[in-house]
Amino acid sequence: TLTPPATMPASSAANLTSIPAANITGTIAAVSGANLTALNATQLTSGAVPRSQMPAGSVIQVIQAVKDSVWSNDTDDYVDITDLTADITPTDNTNKVLVCFSISASSSSGQRFAIRMLADGTQIAVGAVRSNRTRASSLSTTGGGNDAFDFAKMYLHSPTTTSTVTYKLQGFAEGSGANQVMYVNQCEHDSDSSTYFTGYSTLTLMEISA
16 A cells, blocks of 8 residues: 655646646636747737737838819919828837828829828928929829829838828929819819719828837
């Protein structure tokens, strides 16, 4: 007959890999996850990963402004394109903002026009200074009154702030007057007929973790 000692020796549970739930009684003490280094994401069934813990390059938030109406500018200067303005508040001052726009635009026949991005009133993503030429994010010239173009650009901006930043798009028309006009979401030649069209333009902001 074996008589067990009055006190069992200390033992390690280091090699325990599977304990049936039916064999567990009582309450398991709280366990810290501070030293977890390889948690399978498929095992996360509730809660959320804090934004501060997202890996570099993750999209933290997305803001979009949409313009589905028409707009025009007949002055030889940059003017805000209505509805294509959006605010974003970065969660960390080291994060970046990916600014994307897609615009359907045209102008009076043979006239030059341009589009530029701004962040809090300062132009961004524009060409270098070249004497008297106006800097722009996108530019074109129409060959005829039925011409129109889709412009799409992306720019990774570093606002270095956690305050709200306002991004907007502006349009510039060569010259001024009725025959020197820039249009958004329509062609110069426009009539109330099913063979004429109204376009759709967007400005999208994505906060990207550093």
